[in-house]
Amino acid sequence: MRHSTPEFARIAKQGTVLRCQVGSTVHGLGIDGRTDRDEMGICVEPPEYVIGLRAFEQYVHHSRPEHTRSGPGDLDLTVYSLRKWTRLALDGNPTVLLPLFVPDHEIVTATAIGHDLRGQRSRLISRRAGHRFLGYLRAQRERMEGVRGGGHTNRPELVERYGFDTKFAYHMVRLGVQGIELMETGAITLPMPEPDRSWLLALRRGGHTREEALRRARDLEERLVRLCATSDLPEEPDTAWADRFLVDTYRRAWSDGVTATPRGGRDRAG
Known part of the structure; x- marks a missing residue:
């Protein structure tokens, strides 16, 4: 390489x-x-x-x-x-x-x-970062929904066990949670605080369905769209x-x- x-x-x-x-x-x-x-x-x-x-x-x-x-x-x-x-x-x-x-x-x-x-x-840090989080979140959601081309999993063992790639899904939701925090506060808390941490760990372990993950991703996406226009962070x-x-x-x-x-x-x- x-x-x-x-x-x-x-x-x-x-x-x-x-x-x-x-x-x-x-x-x-x-x-x-x-x-x-x-x-x-x-x-x-x-x-x-x-x-x-x-x-x-x-x-x-x-x-x-x-x-x-x-x-x-x-x-x-x-x-x-x-x-x-x-x-x-x-x-x-x-x-x-x-x-x-x-x-x-x-x-x-x-x-x-x-x-x-x-x-x-x-x-x-600026609103430009919010648009990047939003873009990645939207692309991953669309891949999970099958409306965007390109594969969304190389983890067939997770699909076999849970019916969908839970690791891909949790990364999708994580992007929304952290993008919102960044636009609201100018920072990302690491490790992720509760209750989001437990929710995402449960998703990764198959504790939430594919539909629940997609529903939450859509809700986060809507909030992030608004914050990209209204955040107190500079535009650039x-x-x-x-x-x-x-x-x-x-x-x-x-x-x-x-x-x-x-x-x-x-x-x-x-």
């Missing part, structure tokens, strides 16, 4: 400024003994990959064999360049925003740059601040020697 080369592994390792858990466990929705570990990192890449001819956007590491599904104990790690992560965060990508809100005990690595980034999250993120932050951060990191051009050798992935 082009994002999993030893070269990219070294760039990610040497330049990481923030790395944390972002999977089901951080949401409080993992099932004991059945959950893999999803982590996301952010790194400052060397100048050759920013102002030179080389390119680095992300490093991807899977502890499991290629083309196999994650299982208990597996690690899935994605480390974005700070520039790419910032672009995705400004656009309101739901998963990419999570490092701004994870509790401290879920942080694996954080430098001064990483702490600074988390402290400036209000600059990155502070891109001018983001530009200044990126320029200053890269200059400081390069000057301080936080990153270094990879030169030979091999590093252990992850």
